[in-house]
Amino acid sequence: MKKKLLAALLSTAMVASVLAGCGETNAPVGSTEAEDTAVAASDAAATDAAAADETTADDSAAAASSEAEPTAVTTVGPDSGTHMEMWSFVEAHNSFYAGMLDKWNEENPDRQIQITFTTYPYGDMHQKLIMSLQTGTGAPDLCDVEMGQVPNVYEGVDTWLYPLDDAMAPYKADMLQSRLDAYKGSDGKQYGAPFHVGATVMYWNMEDLEAAGITKDDVDAVETWDDYTALGEKYIAAVNQDGKYFTSVDTGGTDWLWLAMAEYGDDWTGGYHGTANVQLDSVKNMLKMQQSWLDSGVAEVSPDGHVDLEAGFQNILDGNIVSFPKAMWYMSRFINYMPDEKGKWYITKCPVFEEGQNCSVGIGGTGTVVTQQSSDPALAADFLCYAKMSPEGETEIWNQLGFDACNTSLWSDPAFAHDDTNQYNQFFQNYPYDVLNEINDQIGTIMTVKISPTINEYTCTTTLNEVLEDKMNVDDALKELQDAVDMEQ
Amino acid sequence: MKFRKFLYSEKTAPYVFALPFILSFCIFWIYPLISAIVMSFQDIGAISSEWVGFHNYAKLLKDNVFHTAMLNSFEYMLFSCMLLIPFPMLFAVLMDSNLVKAKGVWKAMLYVPALTSVVISGTLFRLMFSEYKTGQMNVIMTMLGLSTVKWLKIKWTSEIALLLLCCWRWTGVNMLYFLSGLKSIDKELYESADMDGASFGQKFRFITLPLLKPTTIYVLTISIYAGLSMFLESYMLWAGNSSPNNIGLTIVGYLYKRGIEKNDMGYACAVGVVLMVIGLIINFIQLALNGSLKKEEE
Known part of the structure; x- marks a missing residue:
């Protein structure tokens, strides 16, 4: 009898160990990290920029170590809202989106969203994204796509991705056209929302x-x-x-x-x-x-x-x-x-x-996409364009991430461009945005x-x-x- | 009841126990292998894939970058085998003899590098071999009164850096293989050799080497595979998959470049299949030459 019991236990353990690899849970761990921007922002801005420059490979170095585990998972927003998933390869990007999501939920009580943000290593994330788009299942609602990976992801045009043309209509006039062009698909539709000009x-x-x-x-x-x-x-x-x-x-x-x-x-x-x-x-x-x-x-x-x-x-x-x-x-x-x-x-x-x-x-950048697999692509696109193209969003991009924002209406706004509390304005002998204003039609x-x-x-x-x-x-x-x-x- | 009988029968039990391995082997090895071979005849697109016959292989024949990668991998494999078998064997023999004091310390020192991540050690080596004058190697060069060297831009100096990283990492591991091989050699053989008046060299030549052969063959086989499939070391040393004039590009690096960086899975699969075939051929030749493929003598 003892032998039988032992055998049964052993085989159960073995089956369990085989199956254990199959399940993967991304349990949300609370929204505390979303607040943690002060330090992370400047740090990760660098990471982003490194990734943003497609010829700079030190970021993708992390890819080789092939960590499958996300480095940070955060859920923001009310449970009653439409639930979405968002991936990025820079934690500061997700912190930025999380802050913008709180603002969105305040301003849109009838269109509440809850997003689970996951940060993956650079190479890992793009690989997962392409794989899930190719297989038609498992893709997030929203995802950051680095410039160097844009051709791979945008290749699937509107079979994979949801065009942003309608959602960005309110902001389009103020956005720098050349940057929008960089994130268009081969069919001429807009698939990505830019972070910066990279002038x-x-x-x-x-x-x-x-x-x-x-x-x-x-x-x-x-x-x-x-x-x-x-x-x-x-x-x-x-x-x-x-x-x-x-x-x-x-x-x-x-x-x-x-x-x-x-x-x-x-x-x-x-x-x-x-x-x-x-x-x-x-x-x-x-x-x-x-x-x-x-x-x-x-x-x-x-x-x-x-x-x-x-x-x-x-x-x-x-x-x-x-x-x-x-x-x-x-x-x-x-x-x-x-x-x-x-x-x-x-x-x-x-x-x-x-x-x-x-x-x-313009060099480098991140063209964030909405996938066709999203539970509500129109809502996701509206939020994305609000976060990355509205004046509120662009102000946060400059202050938190230190990027040259693509919304040109802000460039000449002294409260934005000449804000002396901004660390970049303090660091250089002149205001970076003064230079941008001088060249804004020459990028x-x-x-x-x-x-x-x-x-x-x-x-x-x-x-x-x-x-x-x-x-x-x-x-x-x-x-x-x-x-x-x-x-x- | 029938099910219980089935479960507890002596005939089925071995299969039940072997099942997890067989399943995982089929799912994670056989299936991808066949799938890769199939994909190597296709052009894998975003939306659809099409059959292209031998187009990918024909392209490989003309692809100079692939040829460079093959040559690099082959050279690396050759040199790493030449370094990573004699030296670890020597160290193992020393560790096994009475010539060395504080063996634990030496063993630990040699083994610890294997525990560090290649990502970290590769980054350290990249900084050490930086062409900038503050890089450690250039500091040494300056101290010796020599001019600074662009280590990672010149073929042979970068090969040195790669092999150094490789030896630093794997000497300890291979030494442990040889040590365990040495432990299984009967001490009485040495004693009787002593009685016959054999010298240290003779004992090494006629007892240690022949009896270590199975271990040596094992180490050689895995070293060949490891050498041919090297990727991460080069990836870390050049902070990415691009090295000047492709001096650090390996076959797997090229596979990664094609498959992941350029999302051209069909072509990458063809690269992979070629790598597999080369690896198999080299190892079969090697195993045939040293007699491992012959039937075990009863």
Whole structure:
């Protein structure tokens, strides 16, 4: 009898252990974390921006560790409301949405929503999302989608995703069109709501420049890349020290090339229906100019590939470079990784090749989507557009997350743009939004379509290394890139 | 009653006990394997998938990046096997002998790296091998009066970094395998060898090595697989899947790049199938050469 009992127990245990892996519960753990924004916001803004820049891989590094467990689960809103699920890869994003949900529920007593927010690691979340969209079950109602993953997720257009065109109608007029365009599907419908413009601007270390006899007026007078090069040569001559450069050029990122393309109005992806062509004059001009900078000592190659990595921060802290173009979200890097630089840096628009060209390009971002699997997609879309496009939402995006908001009506509002309690306004010598206002009709877009990952990847692994490290002929390197791209299209 | 009889019969019991393994093996191994082979002949789209025949494989033949990845994985496998078998074996023999004091400390020191996450150790190695002058290796270079090196941008220096990370992590584990192999060798053999006046080298050559062979074969087999399927180390060392001129790209890295980063599952499956075939071929050759595939002698 004892044996039988033992056998029965053993087999039960075995069956239980087999089945144990099947069930997964995401029990809500209360809404306490939603309040915890003060610290998390600035921290995670950095994480977001890292993820936002598709060429920056340090975030997706977490993907490789393949943690299947969410790092935070929070439920906000009344039980009586329509229940929804929302995923993000940055906890601060979810904290922001949670705050906006409270506001929404206050303002819309007849349209109450309860959302369970889950934060997953970057790679994990996108993988789960695509898998659940593909299989038609298990997708959340709302989900953040990082720019680099946009082509993969938006590929399913309105079979997978719910168009936001109706829901964003009240705010559309104030939103920066080029940013909305970045999150359109191949059918022309709006599928994603943006967080930020990611406008590329020039960062200048005025303290070091002034020590070398270059004033703010000199910097303000820079209109073209020729002016920039001349100023760089002047700086190098004044400093005359090994290891000191005017700027650094990237082998691990395409920001410079995007800027060049936007200035000429080019787009190497060819958009949704075109074919990719990377042999553009804009790209060639930029690369040739960078080669000449490397020859003349105006520039160095960014340590580790671009300025948005540890070595890049250290390079800036050490004063080895005194200017570089980068998206506005890079401001959060100063706050998080280079707090000692407070008060030294000045922001201007970027130089152009020929006067009259556009001088900026939007880089990176998060296009939040509503899925067709949602219990009430129209309601979800209304909430999403309220959270990310309304003036209330945009104010919180700037204050909490430090992003350059896409609602242009706010840019000229002094209470918003010149708020001296804002840490970003305090950190820099001028108000970041003053620069944005100056360039607001000059921010170009490079589309992120199916071929984009291929182009970006080949450029960052091979082409830029060949051109900048190995001094290869620009035309030959771009021809090679074109061949690699053609294999995929 | 019939059910009870069925459950308690001696004939069915083994199957019941083996069932959990067989089920999980079928669901998590056999099914994905077949599914991957099927998918490698398809173009997997967002909404629908279509059959493309051998298109994915034909593309692999022309794909230079894939060839680079294959070469990298193969080199890494070769070097890691060359390092991770002799040295752990040597350490194990030393640990087993009377030459070493405080064995526990040494064993722990060698084993602890295996307990750390690759994500953390990879990040540390990336910082150590940073091309910036404050990176640890460059600090050492400067102290030696040499110029700084862009470690992770040059093929052979980055290979050193990868192998160093690999050895640092796995030496302890392989040493434990060899230690357990050594423990199973009968001490009397050594005693009789002593009586016959055998030297240390002779004992190692004629007793230890032959009797350790099963362990060595096991370690070699898993090292070949581990070497060919290496991904995370390279992923962490370059903070992502992109290394300059693809010097750190491995086959699995390429599979990940295609399947996950570019959502091209069909092509990624073809990469996976090729990896599996290569792994099988190499290991079959290796097992055939050292006689493991022959029937056990009675």
